[in-house]
Amino acid sequence: MSLSLATAITIAFAILLFLVRNRIAPAGDHASDETVRRNPPSAGYALPPAELASTIFSTRDRDFIQLTRSSRLEHLYLAERKKVASHWVQQISHDASRIMREHRLRSRQSPNLSVGAETKLSWQYFELKLLCASLLLFIQIFGPHALVELASQVGALYQRIGQSLPDVPAASAIESARNLTA
Amino acid sequence: MADPVQLGPMQSARDDLERRTLSGICCDLARLIYLASTRDYNSGTYHHEGLAARFGPEQAREALQSTHRNIFRRLVALPLEELVTELEAYVNMSHEAPEGLIHAWRELEPYRVAVPMEMDSTMVRLFLSNIKLALEVLEFRQKQSQECQPASSLQPLLGR
Numbered sequence: 252m253s254l255s256l257a258t259a260i261t262i263a264f265a266i267l268l269f270l271v272r273n274r275i276a277p278a279g280d281h282a283s284d285e286t287v288r289r290n291p292p293s294a295g296y297a298l299p300p301a302e303l304a305s306t307i308f309s310t311r312d313r314d315f316i317q318l319t320r321s322s323r324l325e326h327l328y329l330a331e332r333k334k335v336a337s338h339w340v341q342q343i344s345h346d347a348s349r350i351m352r353e354h355r356l357r358s359r360q361s362p363n364l365s366v367g368a369e370t371k372l373s374w375q376y377f378e379l380k381l382l383c384a385s386l387l388l389f390i391q392i393f394g395p396h397a398l399v400e401l402a403s404q405v406g407a408l409y410q411r412i413g414q415s416l417p418d419v420p421a422a423s424a425i426e427s428a429r430n431l432t433a
Numbered sequence: 434m435a436d437p438v439q440l441g442p443m444q445s446a447r448d449d450l451e452r453r454t455l456s457g458i459c460c461d462l463a464r465l466i467y468l469a470s471t472r473d474y475n476s477g478t479y480h481h482e483g484l485a486a487r488f489g490p491e492q493a494r495e496a497l498q499s500t501h502r503n504i505f506r507r508l509v510a511l512p513l514e515e516l517v518t519e520l521e522a523y524v525n526m527s528h529e530a531p532e533g534l535i536h537a538w539r540e541l542e543p544y545r546v547a548v549p550m551e552m553d554s555t556m557v558r559l560f561l562s563n564i565k566l567a568l569e570v571l572e573f574r575q576k577q578s579q580e581c582q583p584a585s586s587l588q589p590l591l592g593r
Contacts, residue, residue: 297553298506307559312513316566321573324566331562339555 300343301406307336308395308402329394336395336402337387343409344383350412351376353419372415379408446488446496450481460522461504461511468501469547477550501549509556513563513570520567535572538564 316328358364382405389397458464472479479497508516524531538544544564548557
């Protein structure tokens with residue numbers, strides 16, 4: 252009993268740590284990569300988040316690499332995919348924070364705020380942040396492929412937040428990205 | 434195919450680019466590199482004389498840019514296995530020795546220049562990472578085939 256409580260506290264602490272870290276250093280902590288730095292996070296010309304997630308987290312590439320039976324290639328593949336997956340989660344989390352910040356600023360001036368809709372949105376935002384923190388933690392511990400469904404859920408939730416806020420420019424970028432390949 | 438007269442000028446320029454130029458290039462990776470080569474390094478703007486003469490410089494620029502982005506998106510969405518096939522086709526098309534090309538690409542990373550501007554940073558990261566992995570897979574295959582060659586070249590001797 253005390254052991255499981257200690258495990259739960261450790262996990263909660265780790266998630267909290269990731270949440271804080273995520274808030275302090277969003278999206279760009281691999282700053283050495285010049286080509287990536289030149290491109291802004293979530294620029295308009297992106298694949299829809301859920302599609303990008305399923306490409307990153309798909310087990311198809313891992314299975315292909317495993318066919319080579321080269322442990323060096325497998326290690327390299329896992330390290331590379333872990334980096335991309337972590338970057339994607341941090342980017343999603345950062346973008347969601349930006350969208351909510353913009354929304355808060357706009358809603359201060361809005362005369363007809365719906366408490367129900369705002370509560371639902373806040374809950375979705377909290378859920379997304381929690382999922383992002385858990386994803387980051389799980390990617391580091393278990394690797395990116397144990398999390399395909401969780402990642403798709405993050406992508407779908409992020410898209411839903413974008414759909415709920417068509418008046419926020421940053422959120423409409425999510426929609427336009429989705430429409431590009433729709 | 435749609436009538437070019439009824440299409441918008443940009444769409445017509447894009448169709449023309451695909452029909453006259455890109456269809457003659459063997460794979461999407463080579464098309465991406467070709468389109469990146471039509472972009473000025475200093476200004477980031479695209480130039481294509483033939484296309485500009487037919488549709489005007491602005492339409493030509495937009496057609497090149499949007500086609501470049503579309504091909505990049507296609508390549509990012511490809512499974513690694515298919516990207517390796519793309520890279521293999523590109524190596525064959527280049528007429529360079531595969532070992533030399535793989536070495537140069539790993540050292541100089543010229544594929545970074547092929548990334549269109551203003552793309553999503555995760556897509557860029559995934560593309561660069563996948564190209565790096567595809568190069569490793571290709572080199573691995575090269576080494577394996579070289580290891581197999583001496584054994585297979587003995588076959589005719591053993592058969593005598």
